[in-house]
Amino acid sequence: MKQLEIIFWVLLFFVFYAFLGYGMFIYIWLKIRRLFKKDLSKNEQNFEPPVTLMIASYNEKDYLPEKVENSLALDYPKDKLRIVFITDGSDDGSPQLLGSYEGITVHHSYERQGKIAAINRGMRLIDTPFVIFSDANAMLNKEAVRSIIKNYKDPKVGCVAGEKRIIKKTTDSASGAGEGIYWRYESALKKMDSELCSVVGAAGELFSVRTELYEPVEPDTILDDFVMSLRITLKGYKIAYEPGAYAIESASASIKDEMKRKVRICAGGLQSIVRLKPLLNIFRYGTLSFQYVSHRVLRWTVIPLFLLLLIPINYALHDTYGGLYTFLFIGQLIFYGAALLGWYLENRQLRLKVLFIPFYFFIMNLAVFRGFFRYVRGGQSVLWERAKRA
Template identity: 55%
Template sequence: MIQFLQILFWISIFIVFYTFIGYGILLYILVKFKEKRHPAQPLALPENLPDVTLFIAAYNEEKIVKAKMDNCMQLDYPKDKLNVVWITDGSTDMTNSMLSVYPDITVFFSPERKGKTAALNRGMQYIETPYTVFTDANTMLNADAILEIVRCFTDTKVGCVAGEKRIEVKDKDNAASGGEGFYWRYESKLKAWDSRLYSAVGAAGELFAIRTELFVPMAEDTLLDDFILSLRIAMQGYKIAYCDKAYAIESGSANIEEEQKRKVRIAAGGLQSIRRLRPLLNPFRYGLLSFQYISHRVLRWSITPILLFLLLPVNLILVLATHFTPLYSVIFVLQVIFYLLAWTGASLARKQIKVKILFIPYYFTFMNLNVLKGFFYLKKHKGKGTWEKANRADS
C-alpha cells in the first residue's frame, strides 16, 4: 500500500509540475531550438486588403453598445471593407434600439434565446466576406487589430488567428481580476510559444478570426464555441496563429463569485471539448498538435486538478508512514504554507483588503477547484447552450 502511495505521489508531482510549469519550460526550449535552425520570416500586408466581417454576438448589452460601436469606428481598416455585424438573439433590453441608430451596420435578431453557439450558427449563414473576426461586446480592440489579423492570414497555412486577451488591472482590483490578469499574462506567453512551435491550441472568444469558408456549424449546446471552432480548423490541417499585436481589453470579473461562474463554465466546456475532440488525442494522426493539445489543455481540464488536491492527503500519509522522512516532510510543509497563503488571500479578499502577492496562490487554488466543479455543471446543464453571464468590474 505504501509503495503504491509513493508511486502515486511522485507521478502526481511530475504531472502537476509538468502541466503548470514544465510544459512552459519545454515549450520555450523547443521554440528556441526551432527558430535557431529556421528563423521566423516577417509577414507583409497584402496590397489589396480583403473584405472582413467583424462579428459580435451579444445578449442584453445595452450598457456597452455605445462604447463598443465607438471602438469599432476607431479601428484602422478601410470602412468600405469592414462589415460590422451584430447578432442579438434573445435580447430583451435596449440593445437593438440602440444599434438601430448606426445605419452602416447589420443586426440579426431572433426573439428566442438559444445561446451563443446557436447564434453563431445562424449568423454565419449570412457572412460572405473571406475572413470573419469574432469579438465580444464587452471587449475593446486596439486600432490595428484587424490589420494585424489580416497580415497573419497571408500565410496560407493559417486558418485561424487568435488575438491576445488582456485584463485591465488597476490598483483597486480584487482577487478575481488581479489573479485573472496574472493568469492571462502567463497564458498569453504559452499561446505565443505554442504558435511559434507549430500552432496555438485554441482561441479565446474575446478576439479571434477564421477563414469564413472553414466555418462548420457546432452543436447548439457547445459551451466553448471559440475553442471547438478553432481546433476543428486546426484538425483540418491549418494552423492557429497567435497574434499579440491584435488584442482585446476587458475588465476583470466584478468579484470572485462572478469569476467562479466563468471558471466553472469554462471547465465544464473543457471537459465537453475533450469528449468532442477525441480524435485529437491521437498523436499518430495529429502529431505535434496532439502533443500541444494534451500538454496545454487536456491535462489542465482532466486529471491534473484531481492529482493536485490528492497530493496533500497522500503526502501526509507518507510523512506518518515513513516516520517523518525529511523529503516528504519538507514537501508537506511547503504544501501547507501554499494553501495557508491561498486561504489568507481568500480571507482578506472577503474583507476587501487587497494584498496582490496573495492573489496568485488564491487564484490558482480557486481555478483548480472550479475544474472539479465543472464536472457537476456539465452534468446539470447537459444539452443547454445558454448560461448566466458573469458581471465584470467597472472600468
C-alpha cells in the same frame, strides 16, 4: 511505501509539467529549433480583403455605445469592413439602439437560443472571405483588424487568435488580479504554441476564421470559440497567434463572478474534450495532439485530482520518512493556507497581493471539480448569464 513514493513523484511531476514544465519545455525546444531554422517571414503590405466583424450579444445595451464607437474607429478601409451585431433574444433595447448607428448591420431574432446558435445563424448571412469575432464588452486596439488579416497571407492559417488583456487596476480584487496574471502567462504560452505548431484554441474576445472553413457548431456547445477554432485544425490548418491584435476588458467584479465563469469554462472544457476526441490521436495529429493534451486536457481532467491526492500521500511519506517529504508537506500547507486566507480576506474586502496567486490557483482548480459535476449532471445551460465585470 516505495510504491507510494513512486506515485507521489509521478503525481508531482504531472502537476509541475501542466502548469510550468510544459511552458519551459517548449521554450527550450523553440530556442534549439531557431538555431537550425531561418526566419522566412515577410512584412506583407496591401493585403486588404473584405472582412466582417461579428459581435454576438445578449442584453448588453450598456456596453454597446462604446463598442460601436470602438468598432467604427478600427483602422481598415471602410468599404471593406462590415460590422455586424447579432442580438438574438435581447429585450433591453439593444437592436433599436444599434439600428440608430450608420455603418452598423443588425440581425435580430426574438428567440433566445444561445450565443453559438446566434453565430450559426449569422454566419449564413456572411459573404466576406474572413470573419472576426469579438464580444460586446471587449474593446479592440485600432490596428486589430489589419494585424489579424495579415496572417492569412499564409495559406496554412485557417484561424487567428488575438490576445486577451485584462485592465489592471490598483483596486482589483484578488480574483481580478489573479485573472490578469493568468492571462499574461497564457498569452506567452500561446505565442510559443503558435511558433511551435498551432495555438490550442482561441478565446471569444477576439479571434478570426476563414469563412469557407466554418462549420456550424452544436447549439448546446458551451465553449463555442474553443471548439470552433480547433475543428479548423482538424482540417489540417493552423491557428496563428497575433499579439498585435488585442481585446481589452475588465476583470470579474467579484470572487463569485469569477468562480461562475471558471466553472462554466471547466464544464465546457470537458464537453470539448469529448467533442474533439480525434485530437487525442497523437499518431495522426502529432505535435498538435501533444500541445492539446499538455496545455488543455491535463488541466481540465486529472491535474486537480492529482493536487488533491498529493496532500494525504505527502502526509503519509512525511510521517514515515520526514526530511524532504516534511519540507514539501509544510510547503503545501502554507500554500493552501495562503489561498484560504486570501479567500477569507477577499470576502471581507481586505486584500494582500502576496496571496493573489495561491488564491487564484486554488479557485481555478476548485472550479474544475465543480465543473465536472455540473457537466455530468448536464446542468450547464448554453443560455448562461455573462459574469459581471468590474
